[in-house]
Amino acid sequence: MLTDIIACDVLIVGGGPAGLSVASHLGDEVHSIVVHQDAEIGLPVRTSGGTWKRDMEALGIPPQMYRVIDQLDFFSDNAEARFAVDDDKMAVMDVTAVYQHLASLSDGKRSELMTGAKFLSCIEQEDGQFLSQIRSRERGSFSILSAMVIDASGWQSAVIESLGLGRKPQRTGVGIEYEFPIGNFDPNRAVLFVGSSALTGYGWIFPTPGDRLRLGIGVIYPDTDLTPRQVMEDFKASGQAARYGIEIPQDYEVNAGIIPSEPYDPELVFGKVVRTGDSANFATPTVGEGIRIAVEYGRLLGAEVTAYLNGDDKALGRYEAAARQAFQRDYRFGFMVNTRIAGYSPERWDKSVERLGRLSEQEMTELVRSRFGWRTMARTVWLNIKAKISG
């Protein structure tokens, strides 16, 4: 009979990019278990994989797992801004391949990956250890006893919520994607669109390394009451697809996902419980890009958890401080932008896309990346004033 309680040093809840990256960067002596509710890593796809070439290189992602984008076009109902990207190139990942690659980085470590295993709840015991209830397709119900728990469960924030340390986000971005063969679409071009077909959010067209196209639209709840499926049906009926250079076939795969859309909260460490990735709201507030960030800060957390378990009491605080320094200021502005543009009318979007077209490639990239340096802010304000003066 299988034992009902399995012990380990660190339980990691969620086998997305954040949880897998924590596991891969724990020291060899640390025994960890990753519980992942889906049957496979990287499937079903719940994200669209837009990112940046320089980040993929810095994170050591094999180049065949992403496609580099040379042309980024923005559309609203009646305006467009086209950028031939020379310097900081965007990229689109094969999400499943990248996530499986991230999982493979734990090969040979004392890290056990349990797929099809759902974390249900957790209690802190008197001795300070955590007893978590897991339900698995393979093992049935069992418990994991661990010294630490990492919440890498994405928007579900399963651990934080179970321990009463926080709650699931009340405002979320919900996205739906149709995926189909690329056809005649330029394989190195990506499109972002706003306006009447994506009110409160935005849409995207991304070519993947596997010669497929991902056409997606994300909207924000509760800012809208339309379902993503309705939004997509309305988009199909609008005829805009042809304007962006695509034809939607009869058959396509459907991907869907959820992301937090709330102000950044810098509190990440709750004693021996730590959150990371989407459960810590790390994705950028302007476009909801979070994979590279989940990997980078997941790896940092893996290293700091190891230091902490080896007696360095300041290690978890360093992780929290590094994230605060990287995100707090930019994300405060980013969230203001997010809530403002969620209320834009199609006409307002036309003006904004016209203005976007006047930015340099670098300024556009910084806005998309939610980096609000003083130069970009000053230039954006100046363009606003100029637009008002010229009526």
Ligand SMILES: Cc1cc2nc3c(=O)[nH]c(=O)nc-3n(C[C@H](O)[C@H](O)[C@H](O)COP(=O)(O)OP(=O)(O)OC[C@H]3O[C@@H](n4cnc5c(N)ncnc54)[C@H](O)[C@@H]3O)c2cc1C
């Ligand atoms: C529609 C959409 C489009 C997006 N597009 C992009 C993009 O183009 N580029 C980009 O960089 N980012 C994008 N993002 C954001 C990106 O997907 C996230 O920021 C990133 O996936 C966060 O990684 P994570 O590991 O923190 O969480 P997740 O990727 O959500 O992984 C968490 C995992 O935990 C599992 N889990 C949850 N609860 C439990 C439980 N109780 N027990 C066990 N397992 C559990 C889930 O099944 C999930 O697989 C998009 C998000 C959405 C929703």
